[in-house]
Amino acid sequence: MDQSSIYLLLIAAMLFSVWAQINVKSTFSKYSKLYLSSGLTGAEAARKILDSNGLYGVRIERVSGSLSDHYDPKANVIRLSDDVYGSSSASAVGVAAHEAGHAVQHAQNYFPIQVRTAIIPMCQIGSNLAWPLILLGIILSFYPLASLGVIFFSLATVFQLVTLPCEFNASARAMVALENTAYLHDNELAAARKTLRAAALTYVAALAVSLLNLLRILAIVNNNRRR
DSSP: OOHHHHHHHHHHHHHHHHHHHHHHHHHHHTTTTTTTTOOOHHHHHHHHHHTTTTTTTTTEEESSSSOOOETTTTTEEEEHHHHTTTTBBBHHHHHHHHHHHHHHHTTTTTTHHHHHHHHHHHHHHHHHHHHHHHHHHHHHHHHHHHHHHHHHHHHHHHHHHHHHHHHHHHHHHHHHHHHTTSSSSSSHHHHHHHHHHHHHHHHHHHHHHHHHHHHHHHHHHHHHHOO
16 A cells, blocks of 8 residues: 555544544434433443442542543542433433443453553553654664564554454443343433444544554655665
8 A cells, every 4th residue: 555545544534533523422412412211320320230240349430521431440430520420311321331331341351451451551651652763763774763663653553453342342231231221211222322332433433543543654664764
């Protein structure tokens, strides 16, 4: 694949990423207006899923921000944003259930989540060293150094690749858990599922951008090596 084709694909992937971000926000906003007839809140849904899996020690905290929800395995806590914690909307319950799914993954030693957790330190080091090594290798015409930089940069792509099954699996766990309760009607389940699908697309887009950036860097290094 030539460099111009890579750049065109990268631009397309970046546009897709922007669309995915807009789409997840608009989908969340749309279904945040669909309130569950049961009145179940995001925090309550997460608590029920945790307790049903014996994870009584996992805490649930409220944090500021929008769509800033996440599970922190080090602190053993699920942090839910203002839009999710106390809301009884279909989108809020779907997001909260998803984060509970991540807690269950860690508790059950789900292999992809173990891999992702293990490579985070290497990815942080790699992100800091990648470009300096690549640029220094090109400037000095010492391409083993540039190749090492590319390897470090590729860790980000590996991270995005491992993240995909983690996110899809957490959503699948969330939907199974919600389907097994009597708290959501069919239309409410459908809305929660659409919210999670929209969120999943952002991770697909992130992987596409990361992979094409890696190809772009490989092309740059190879072109300079041939000169």
